[in-house]
Amino acid sequence: xxxxxxxxxxDAEPGGQRHLIKRRGLLAGTLAVTGAAALPxxxxxxxxxxxxxxxxxxxxxxxxxxxxxxxxxxxxIEITHFLFDDQVLGEHRTYGGTPVLVTLTGGQQAIxxxxxxxxxxxxxxxxxxxxxxxxxxHLRWEVRGSNSLKPSSFKVGRTVLSGTEAFEPxxxxxxxxxxxxxxxxxxGVIYTETYPDYxxxxxxxxxxxxxxxxxxxxxxxxxxxxxxAVTEFDVVLGLMxxxxxxxxxxxxxxxxxxxxxxxxxxxxxxxxxxxxxxxxVNGSTTSKFVTVTWSAWDYDGVPVTETRTxxxxxxxxxxGDYQLTAPKQGIFFTEVAATTAGATAFARTxxxxxxxxxxxxxxxxxxxxxxxxLLKPTKQAVKDLLLxxxxxxxxxxxxxxxxxxxxPGIPPNELDALGIKHNVQRGGVPIGGTTxxxxxxxxxxxxxxxxGGAQYYEAGNELNDPLAPVQNAAAYVNDGLIxxxxxxxxxxxxxxxxxxxxxxxxxVWLEQLEAAxxxxxxxxxxxHPGRAYFTADYAPPASTWPDSSLYWNFLGSLQEARNLMxxxxxxxxxxxxxxxxQTRPNTLWTDTYRHAAENVLLQLALAKAYGVDxxxxxxxxxxxxxxxxxxNPTDREYHFGLLNRxxxxxxxxxxxxxxxxxxxxxxxDRELTFSDPEVKGLLFNSPSxxxxxxxxxxxxxxxxxxxxxxxxxxxxxxPWVDDWPTKTTAVLAATGATVRELDCIGQEVVRTVAGGxxxxxLDGAPRIFYGLTDTVDQTAxxx
Numbered sequence: 001x002x003x004x005x006x007x008x009x010x011d012a013e014p015g016g017q018r019h020l021i022k023r024r025g026l027l028a029g030t031l032a033v034t035g036a037a038a039l040p041x042x043x044x045x046x047x048x049x050x051x052x053x054x055x056x057x058x059x060x061x062x063x064x065x066x067x068x069x070x071x072x073x074x075x076x077i078e079i080t081h082f083l084f085d086d087q088v089l090g091e092h093r094t095y096g097g098t099p100v101l102v103t104l105t106g107g108q109q110a111i112x113x114x115x116x117x118x119x120x121x122x123x124x125x126x127x128x129x130x131x132x133x134x135x136x137x138h139l140r141w142e143v144r145g146s147n148s149l150k151p152s153s154f155k156v157g158r159t160v161l162s163g164t165e166a167f168e169p170x171x172x173x174x175x176x177x178x179x180x181x182x183x184x185x186x187x188g189v190i191y192t193e194t195y196p197d198y199x200x201x202x203x204x205x206x207x208x209x210x211x212x213x214x215x216x217x218x219x220x221x222x223x224x225x226x227x228x229a230v231t232e233f234d235v236v237l238g239l240m241x242x243x244x245x246x247x248x249x250x251x252x253x254x255x256x257x258x259x260x261x262x263x264x265x266x267x268x269x270x271x272x273x274x275x276x277x278x279x280x281v282n283g284s285t286t287s288k289f290v291t292v293t294w295s296a297w298d299y300d301g302v303p304v305t306e307t308r309t310x311x312x313x314x315x316x317x318x319x320g321d322y323q324l325t326a327p328k329q330g331i332f333f334t335e336v337a338a339t340t341a342g343a344t345a346f347a348r349t350x351x352x353x354x355x356x357x358x359x360x361x362x363x364x365x366x367x368x369x370x371x372x373x374l375l376k377p378t379k380q381a382v383k384d385l386l387l388x389x390x391x392x393x394x395x396x397x398x399x400x401x402x403x404x405x406x407x408p409g410i411p412p413n414e415l416d417a418l419g420i421k422h423n424v425q426r427g428g429v430p431i432g433g434t435t436x437x438x439x440x441x442x443x444x445x446x447x448x449x450x451x452g453g454a455q456y457y458e459a460g461n462e463l464n465d466p467l468a469p470v471q472n473a474a475a476y477v478n479d480g481l482i483x484x485x486x487x488x489x490x491x492x493x494x495x496x497x498x499x500x501x502x503x504x505x506x507x508v509w510l511e512q513l514e515a516a517x518x519x520x521x522x523x524x525x526x527x528h529p530g531r532a533y534f535t536a537d538y539a540p541p542a543s544t545w546p547d548s549s550l551y552w553n554f555l556g557s558l559q560e561a562r563n564l565m566x567x568x569x570x571x572x573x574x575x576x577x578x579x580x581x582q583t584r585p586n587t588l589w590t591d592t593y594r595h596a597a598e599n600v601l602l603q604l605a606l607a608k609a610y611g612v613d614x615x616x617x618x619x620x621x622x623x624x625x626x627x628x629x630x631x632n633p634t635d636r637e638y639h640f641g642l643l644n645r646x647x648x649x650x651x652x653x654x655x656x657x658x659x660x661x662x663x664x665x666x667x668x669d670r671e672l673t674f675s676d677p678e679v680k681g682l683l684f685n686s687p688s689x690x691x692x693x694x695x696x697x698x699x700x701x702x703x704x705x706x707x708x709x710x711x712x713x714x715x716x717x718x719p720w721v722d723d724w725p726t727k728t729t730a731v732l733a734a735t736g737a738t739v740r741e742l743d744c745i746g747q748e749v750v751r752t753v754a755g756g757x758x759x760x761x762l763d764g765a766p767r768i769f770y771g772l773t774d775t776v777d778q779t780a781x782x783x
Contacts, residue, residue, distance in 0.1 A: 060099025367393025460500025
């Protein structure tokens with residue numbers, strides 16, 4: 001445990017010493033931008049201008065450079081130029097300027113820098129206004145003289161002296177006044193400059209990291225009422241977490257950050273000490289007495305809590321560590337909350353335990369749909385996680401080909417080295433295109449698939465309009481599948497072909513595909529079994545799907561897929577290439593975090609029972625490839641992962657691993673039929689013996705039943721809360737002295753058998769049992 005009263009200066013390394021090496025760095029080389037013309041004449045430079053506050057000093061140099069020094073006089077950053085973009089004039093950068101010390105309205109002093117421009121920049125002027133206060137600097141640029149500016153493309157030239165840079169979004173945790181689980185929202189972005197002995201931070205409201213390089217920092221501006229544009233951001237100096245620097249930058253009273261030293265906050269061995277680090281920052285300009293409360297709950301809701309107090313000086317941080325002991329397998333939900341007079345802040349994360357496992361199935365069926373595009377914390381850590389979870393397929397992996405870029409994530413040769421099989425999914429089917437366009441498209445995807453060693457090619461993605469009477473299936477066959485097969489024959493390609501996976505099991509689109517001759521041109525029926533707020537085993541008849549949310553169901557779609565495959569013949573494979581359990585917070589349509597784990601287990605088990613050949617989980621982590629690790633509580637696309645936005649495990653991740661391990665080398669036996677029709681079960685043969693999965697539907701198939709009809713808001717319970725109200729006592733026939741029971745995240749309980757019977761409790765959450773008889777459904781009793 002850490003000292004409960006330990007507070008730290010943000011620029012003092014805990015337990016170490018600073019290297020007080022003063023240095024100045026000069027920008028070397030030439031910066032080239034489009035639109036450059038004759039350079040301005042050499043100005044008559046004034047003397048350097050200096051502006052200081054506790055912890056930070058700005059030096060306006062005679063060549064127009066702004067240097068940023070720490071409290072020990074060490075230069076950390078140089079602001080060298082400003083670049084603006086204009087729809088008419090194009091891109092232009094500044095070429096120096098003269099710094100002067102001015103007094104702003106309100107009495108604050110500032111360094112003002114009127115930049116020099118080249119002759120082709122028209123009448124555009126750029127002025128910098130730079131201020132300092134306790135431990136931070138505020139940098140502002142005003143751009144005037146054009147009504148065609150493009151503020152979103154503004155950039156700032158900067159040199160980081162002897163440091164490395166990393167980008168990340170900033171978020172804050174919120175509680176909804178209507179109740180429910182806490183959730184994250186975006187709170188700007190930050191670039192962290194890390195030195196051997198120090199840190200500096202650029203905190204911006206927004207930035208495009210793809211437009212940032214070692215010279216230019218993407219710093220979008222905003223258009224002002226008078227037509228000018230302003231870019232501004234804060235620079236914070238000190239040894240602290242990026243989140244804490246963001247709090248200092250915005251002047252928020254309190255902030256909390258939590259993290260561990262483990263990739264994915266994941267441990268593998270029972271008995272290990274699981275350490276959670278917490279940092280509380282006082283972002284205000286006065287000292288605060290703060291109460292810090294740490295809480296942790298296991299999956300069964302058993303709590304641990306501890307309260308500490310500390311006096312935190314203005315714009316400094318307090319650090320504390322908290323320990324838990326790793327179980328054999330499981331998860332802890334943690335929260336650290338800080339409170340002072342008139343302000344509170346908190347942060348959450350999950351700590352999990354998943355032991356190693358040797359997968360031995362020679363025909364694996366489970367994998368990942370969206371390539372693992374976020375290779376954090378490292379590519380190797382992501383590889384290790386895929387193997388730990390039993391993900392043996394990647395839906396999209398290919399090399400670059402001509403103008404087609406390589407798929408993000410792990411390239412085919414590295415997947416091969418891991419023993420992970422891979423496919424290609426690529427759209428762009430030229431429906432209605434010319435013969436030449438069709439031939440080029442087909443040739444490209446065949447070459448792309450063959451070059452990477454893909455075993456399957458999925459020809460497009462969700463081209464259907466669910467259950468619409470008139471669809472594009474016939475055109476898809478003529479303009480896509482027929483040219484594709486021709487190109488494959490010419491190239492000698494042997495990979496298998498999947499149809500463009502449909503959104504939901506769209507039997508109308510598939511009927512039209514078959515009528516147009518498409519069924520004979522695919523090897524695999526592929527679709528995406530989207531699911532509304534129903535349990536995974538809900539199977540409404542297909543006749544009830546039109547014009548209804550009932551279309552979005554899991555088991556019913558599997559049954560209808562099998563009906564279609566039996567009707568059309570051809571011995572096709574069945575793949576579910578996007579499967580998910582969405583966890584968008586406090587929304588009626590989605591799963592709670594706990595229900596998601598239950599449905600992960602059931603979806604994979606039902607897929608195995610119905611002979612699915614391949615199932616790829618939609619995405620590994622929350623957020624999207626275009627907005628990595630950003631938060632958006634209102635967009636469902638940000639909430640499909642097995643990992644949270646911060647890359648800690650959801651219960652869903654443990655459920656995925658639990659069922660994949662249970663089904664490793666298992667074979668389907670039969671559905672269990674009990675005397676009580678509301679008790680459900682699946683029976684498999686496995687290397688560990690008979691494997692039964694049991695649950696009940698006494699509380700129905702509709703989730704979130706406490707929600708208000710017609711209101712999309714639903715106050716979700718915390719994930720450690722068991723919200724199945726009806727419990728059923730079951731007496732089951734067993735084969736030995738004990739029965740092993742696993743809940744959906746793999747926590748194991750060994751039950752004692754008496755007189756050949758074992759007594760267990762069942763509810764809507766599926767549980768795995770080893771040691772029951774083959775005919776357990778024929779003799780079971782319930783109460």
